[in-house]
Amino acid sequence: MNFSKIYALGLRHIYLISNSLPRIIDLIYWPTVQIFLWGFISKFFTLSSDYYSNTVGIILTAAILYDFLFRVSISFNMMFLEEIWSRNFTNLFIAPIRISEIITSLTLTAILRALIGLVPAAILAIPLFGVSVFKLGLPLLFLLLPLYLFGVTLGLLVTSGLLRFGPSFENIAWASLFFLAPLGCIYYPIEILPYSLQILAKGLPLVHIFEEMRNILLNNTVNYFDIIKSISISIVYFILGVIIFYSSYLGAKQRGTLINMGE
Amino acid sequence: MFIQVKNLSKVFKKNLAVDKINFHIEKNKTVGLLGPNGCGKTTSIGMMLGLIEPSEGEIIIDNKNLVSFKRDDILARINFCSPYIELPKKLTVKQNLEVYGRLYGVKNLSERILEISEDLDIKNFFKRKTGELSSGQKNRVSLAKSLINKPEILLLDEPTASLDPDIGDFVRSYIQEYRAKNQVTILLASHNMNEVERLCDSIIMMKKGKIIDRGTCNEIIKKHGRNNLEETFLKLARSRDELQ
Numbered sequence: 001m002n003f004s005k006i007y008a009l010g011l012r013h014i015y016l017i018s019n020s021l022p023r024i025i026d027l028i029y030w031p032t033v034q035i036f037l038w039g040f041i042s043k044f045f046t047l048s049s050d051y052y053s054n055t056v057g058i059i060l061t062a063a064i065l066y067d068f069l070f071r072v073s074i075s076f077n078m079m080f081l082e083e084i085w086s087r088n089f090t091n092l093f094i095a096p097i098r099i100s101e102i103i104t105s106l107t108l109t110a111i112l113r114a115l116i117g118l119v120p121a122a123i124l125a126i127p128l129f130g131v132s133v134f135k136l137g138l139p140l141l142f143l144l145l146p147l148y149l150f151g152v153t154l155g156l157l158v159t160s161g162l163l164r165f166g167p168s169f170e171n172i173a174w175a176s177l178f179f180l181a182p183l184g185c186i187y188y189p190i191e192i193l194p195y196s197l198q199i200l201a202k203g204l205p206l207v208h209i210f211e212e213m214r215n216i217l218l219n220n221t222v223n224y225f226d227i228i229k230s231i232s233i234s235i236v237y238f239i240l241g242v243i244i245f246y247s248s249y250l251g252a253k254q255r256g257t258l259i260n261m262g263e
Numbered sequence: 264m265f266i267q268v269k270n271l272s273k274v275f276k277k278n279l280a281v282d283k284i285n286f287h288i289e290k291n292k293t294v295g296l297l298g299p300n301g302c303g304k305t306t307s308i309g310m311m312l313g314l315i316e317p318s319e320g321e322i323i324i325d326n327k328n329l330v331s332f333k334r335d336d337i338l339a340r341i342n343f344c345s346p347y348i349e350l351p352k353k354l355t356v357k358q359n360l361e362v363y364g365r366l367y368g369v370k371n372l373s374e375r376i377l378e379i380s381e382d383l384d385i386k387n388f389f390k391r392k393t394g395e396l397s398s399g400q401k402n403r404v405s406l407a408k409s410l411i412n413k414p415e416i417l418l419l420d421e422p423t424a425s426l427d428p429d430i431g432d433f434v435r436s437y438i439q440e441y442r443a444k445n446q447v448t449i450l451l452a453s454h455n456m457n458e459v460e461r462l463c464d465s466i467i468m469m470k471k472g473k474i475i476d477r478g479t480c481n482e483i484i485k486k487h488g489r490n491n492l493e494e495t496f497l498k499l500a501r502s503r504d505e506l507q
Contacts, residue, residue: 008365012351015358019392086394087349091408094312095366096339253316256275259309 001104005097009105010112013079017113027113031067031121035060035128057131058217059187062210064122064133066186069147069206071114076106076155077162078113084167093258099249103242106159107152114151136216142227143213146205146234153234154180156241160248166257186210205233265290265448266311266416271320273306280306282472283320293442293449295459295480298469299500304452307469308418311450312343324416339367344409345420346402352394356385356404359393360411367412379407383437399430406434410441419451423458435461456492466492468499475499 017023083089092102126132133140161169183197184206190198201207208230216222252258266288273281281303288294296304309315311322313334322329324337350359357376364372380386383403388396393404402422409417422438423431435458442449442462453459459466460480468476468483476483476499480492489495 002368004368005366008362011365012354012358012362015354015362016351019353019355019358082351086351086353087347088351090312090314090343090345090348091350091363093314094338094341094343095363096335096337096368097366098335250316253314256273256280256306256309256315258314259305259312 001098001101006101006105006108009097009102010109013082013109014112016082017116024116027071027117028120031064031071031117032124034063034067035121035125057129057135058214060125060129060131061133061136061213061217062186064118064125065143065147065209065213066181066184067121068114068118068144069151071117072110072148072151073154073158075110075113076152077158079106079109080155080159080162081167081170084162090259099246103156103245106155110152110155111148136213139212139216139222139227142224142231143209146209146227146230149231149234149238150205153237153241156238156245160241160244163245163248163252163257180204180206183207184210189214203233205230205237208233265325266450267321267323268307268311269321269323271307271310271322272318273303273310273315274318279472281310281317284469284472284474286467286474286477288448288450290448291442291446292464293451293462295463295466296450296452296469297454297456297459297466297496302469303472304469305420308343308420308450308452311418312341313338339412340414341416341418342367342409342412342414343418343420344406344422346398346405346422346424347420348405349401350393350404350408353392355390355392356380356396357389359404360407363408364411369412375411375413379410382441383407398425399427402426402430402434406437413445415447417447417449419449419453421453421455422451423453423455431455431458438462456496460492468496470500 017027083092122133136143158169158172161172183193183201183204185193185201186206190201190207190211193201208226212223212226212230215226268284268286270283270285271281272279272283284303284307286294296307298304306315310317311329313329317330324340327337329337350363354362360376360379361372364376369375377386380389383406385400385403385407388400393401396404406422409419419438423434426434438449439462441447449462451459451462463480465479466477466483467474476486478486484490484492484495487495487498489498
């Protein structure tokens with residue numbers, strides 16, 4: 001693994017962001033809109049629901065965490081799509097870089113892009129709604145870690161689809177997270193789901209992450225077993241994502257699609 | 264032999280794109296790869312770049328098998344230029360060269376970028392975004408990227424396609440000059456027969472995935488009783504019988 005090359009791949013995307021004010025605004029805009037939207041929704045619940053009267057910020061905290069997952073995944077996909085859109089794909093894949101270096105670079109740059117958007121939004125939520133995601137304390141990092149891994153995994157699966165099916169898979173990139181959101185139990189407890197879906201949902205790290213977030217905010221206790229479970233599940237999915245990515249790459253080499261990707 | 268291609272084939276589903284081709288290129292020679300559209304030139308180049316997995320056969324570069332040897336070690340010594348692929352449009356010329364210089368592990372990168380930029384006369388639009396450049400300017404930037412690592416092997420796919428005669432001539436002259444000053448082995452795929460005659464030491468003619476003839480330009484022109492390479496190309500491309 002050559003970190004200088006990983007840095008070079010990241011640099012390409014940092015330049016892309018820093019060269020364009022609209023891109024920076026776009027990165028900040030959506031998380032901020034989410035904060036506003038969910039801030040008002042949770043305010044409404046606070047005023048009109050007994051359940052939420054003692055848990056101001058649960059929904060907003062969930063929205064911030066979910067947005068982190070969303071940003072990581074979309075950033076990963078976007079950076080890959082940028083190479084296809086700019087017809088730079090061939091140049092990249094004939095450079096002396098390993099696939100592991102490409103994955104590492106996309107993974108590291110994705111968090112940078114996600115944080116550019118998320119940090120201002122999370123800070124903005126403090127004066128506007130009196131909600132600070134940072135109140136979760138150190139466990140916040142343990143919740144963000146599996147979210148990050150799972151976001152990258154979703155990115156790997158979508159980019160594998162792009163390698164396998166070409167740019168026509170692009171629409172799936174945008175829709176990928178919405179498929180999982182209902183099963184993720186982001187804004188409601190798992191008991192809301194029908195029993196059969198609960199079994200499916202427990203196979204995703206999201207349920208364990210958001211259940212634990214609610215547990216911390218409601219009961220002020222941390223269940224490290226749930227946190228370890230969510231991290232473990234995320235690692236399994238991540239490894240699976242890497243295997244699928246490699247397999248798609250080898251398949252693309254067999255089909256010869258790497259040479260004309262984007263045309 | 265610096266580059267050896269042995270029994271190389273590629274089948275896409277049931278379509279035989281390249282059919283057991285064999286050729287070699289000696290170090291510091293320029294070989295032209297000619298043939299009508301769809302004859303297997305791009306697929307062959309794709310296999311040499313490690314972008315396409317051969318169905319059969321071997322590509323040996325400096326005694327190292329491209330398939331079994333660590334791909335990044337060989338690719339660090341190769342580069343490729345084609346008007347059909349582009350550099351990121353939103354990055355400036357300098358940023359693109361910096362990114363690719365780093366990817367190729369170029370030492371003294373700033374100096375190398377300056378050197379190649381002066382040679383190719385691209386310094387005056389260094390800070391402009393690549394997407395804003397004219398075809399001729401983009402072409403020179405693309406060539407600069409392909410030479411950033413001082414490659415030992417340079418694969419060129421129609422390097423002067425869509426360029427006006429003046430810039431086309433500039434690029435051809437530059438390649439000639441570069442080859443004279445540097446140790447570089449070139450495989451040039453082109454449909455411009457004047458360009459091939461001017462740049463290549465020998466040529467390989469492909470048709471329907473097979474090599475149908477090879478030799479120096481003069482040898483092939485003489486063999487087929489034509490006046491120039493253009494006429495010879497037309498004869499071979501239109502002939503029903505494949506010659507070898």
